[in-house]
Amino acid sequence: MSISVRIPPVLRTQTGGAKLVSVDGASLSAVLTALTAAHPDLREQIFEADGTLRRWVNVYVDGADVRHLAGLETPTQDGIEVVILPAMAGGALGSAR
Amino acid sequence: MTTKLFTEVDAKAAQQLLESPTPPLLIDVREQNEWDAGYLHGATHAPKGMISFTIPNIAPEKSAPILLYCAGGVRSAAAAETLAGLGYTNLTSMAGGINGWSAAGLPVVETTTLTPEQKSRYSRHLLLPGVGADGQTKLLNSRVLMVGAGGLGAPAALYLAAAGVGKLRIIDFDSVEASNLQRQVIHTTDRVGMLKVESAAVQIRALNPDVEVEPINDMLTTENVASLLNGVDLVIDGTDTFEARYALNDAAVKLGIPVVHAGVFRFEGQLTVLAPGRGPCYRCLHPTPPPAEMAPSCGVAGVLGVLPGVIGVLQATEALKMLLRIGEPLIGRLLLWDALEGTFTELTVKRDPHCVACGDGTAKGGAA
Ligand SMILES: [Zn+2]
Numbered sequence: 001m002s003i004s005v006r007i008p009p010v011l012r013t014q015t016g017g018a019k020l021v022s023v024d025g026a027s028l029s030a031v032l033t034a035l036t037a038a039h040p041d042l043r044e045q046i047f048e049a050d051g052t053l054r055r056w057v058n059v060y061v062d063g064a065d066v067r068h069l070a071g072l073e074t075p076t077q078d079g080i081e082v083v084i085l086p087a088m089a090g091g092a093l094g095s096a097r
Numbered sequence: 098m099t100t101k102l103f104t105e106v107d108a109k110a111a112q113q114l115l116e117s118p119t120p121p122l123l124i125d126v127r128e129q130n131e132w133d134a135g136y137l138h139g140a141t142h143a144p145k146g147m148i149s150f151t152i153p154n155i156a157p158e159k160s161a162p163i164l165l166y167c168a169g170g171v172r173s174a175a176a177a178e179t180l181a182g183l184g185y186t187n188l189t190s191m192a193g194g195i196n197g198w199s200a201a202g203l204p205v206v207e208t209t210t211l212t213p214e215q216k217s218r219y220s221r222h223l224l225l226p227g228v229g230a231d232g233q234t235k236l237l238n239s240r241v242l243m244v245g246a247g248g249l250g251a252p253a254a255l256y257l258a259a260a261g262v263g264k265l266r267i268i269d270f271d272s273v274e275a276s277n278l279q280r281q282v283i284h285t286t287d288r289v290g291m292l293k294v295e296s297a298a299v300q301i302r303a304l305n306p307d308v309e310v311e312p313i314n315d316m317l318t319t320e321n322v323a324s325l326l327n328g329v330d331l332v333i334d335g336t337d338t339f340e341a342r343y344a345l346n347d348a349a350v351k352l353g354i355p356v357v358h359a360g361v362f363r364f365e366g367q368l369t370v371l372a373p374g375r376g377p378c379y380r381c382l383h384p385t386p387p388p389a390e391m392a393p394s395c396g397v398a399g400v401l402g403v404l405p406g407v408i409g410v411l412q413a414t415e416a417l418k419m420l421l422r423i424g425e426p427l428i429g430r431l432l433l434w435d436a437l438e439g440t441f442t443e444l445t446v447k448r449d450p451h452c453v454a455c456g457d458g459t460a461k462g463g464a465a
Binding site for chain 2: 006008009010019045054055056058060063064065067068081083085086087088
């Protein structure tokens with residue numbers, strides 16, 4: 001079960017610069033647990049203290065927002081891409097300005 | 098006995114075909130100057146000499162019914178033969194042409210109000226199926242609000258101005274700095290220090306005198322956003338704070354005005370069209386901004402100069418599609434572009450029925 005997780009540019013400091021991180025896991029929960037185990041600094045960026053996803057962090061499995069799927073219980077098939085997308089402002093457009 | 102390659106009908110019969118429940122595609126095969134003097138309602142312009150090159154875009158389906166006309170009926174018959182040779186099977190030529198049509202007392206669309214200068218300036222638009230004189234007139238009568246005259250706004254404004262979008266209202270509160278010039282191509286070295294909206298206005302007027310620029314040296318706030326949106330058909334969002342972006346979103350949803358949203362960071366960019374009643378709004382995508390202490394601090398992050406160029410031009414592209422009502426705008430789709438990888442990723446964004454701005458509980462919600 002190899003899932004590739006696409007790390008947004010604003011969170012790459014927490015992955016040592018890695019853009020794509022490959023992890024194993026049959027559900028989004030397992031995938032993100034494996035991801036944050038490998039890159040612990042990501043944990044507080046993605047998760048609330050109670051283990052739910054941060055409200056401003058969107059996660060897509062195979063192009064679809066998991067809030068419209070089964071959330072953290074969304075199954076992740078082998079070869080599928082997971083995309084993490086936090087809301088960006090100042091950063092995004094600070095550099096645009 | 099040979100099979101006829103096409104049918105010929107007179108003007109009255111042609112009119113009946115056009116008024117039938119399944120009207121044929123109407124194609125005018127005359128030259129530009131003839132088309133400019135007036136054409137039939139609903140016609141697509143495809144001069145005879147080029148028709149074998151232009152027809153695949155106009156009529157991809159070779160069995161589609163096509164009605165051709167010219168001035169007197171000779172050139173349309175020749176064009177029908179050309180199309181038959183390309184495999185088109187349902188061809189009709191109007192005998193007597195537009196002259197016969199007028200003589201029968203049927204209405205000819207007067208040419209638009211484009212001046213000779215405009216016909217020349219926008220000639221490449223006038224040749225395009227889906228744009229033409231009608232589309233160009235639509236653009237000239239449109240007003241776009243550009244929020245920001247920076248990395249995204251600079252290329253977007255230049256292309257919208259070049260395309261002849263008639264009114265560009267630009268709001269920004271910065272002045273041009275030397276460090277902007279690596280990407281903000283609407284500004285110039287000799288205008289460093291000038292207000293960005295003034296510098297942008299100078300460049301747009303130099304590019305296209307058809308465009309009326311409304312420069313506004315201010316910051317977008319919840320107080321002024323409604324008046325900024327007054328009379329606007331579409332917004333190019335180049336906001337750089339969450340406050341401005343949410344204020345813009347909420348007001349645009351209320352007024353039913355589409356926003357082309359985008360962002361860039363280092364070597365990557367993103368883009369989507371937020372069209373009230375047709376798809377999600379920004380709050381459907383991101384219901385809440387991160388608290389300030391969690392917002393990734395990127396004030397000093399670099400950006401490859403062409404990055405906002407590409408994404409800003411994609412914003413302009415989406416704006417033109419929306420204004421012209423052509424193609425498939427990026428509604429409900431978020432496009433990510435990674436310049437280093439050279440890849441696009443498309444994500445689906447759905448309207449959230451519980452959205453506080455556009456959800457079912459709001460005045461605008463029922464429309465979607
Ligand atoms: Zn919404």
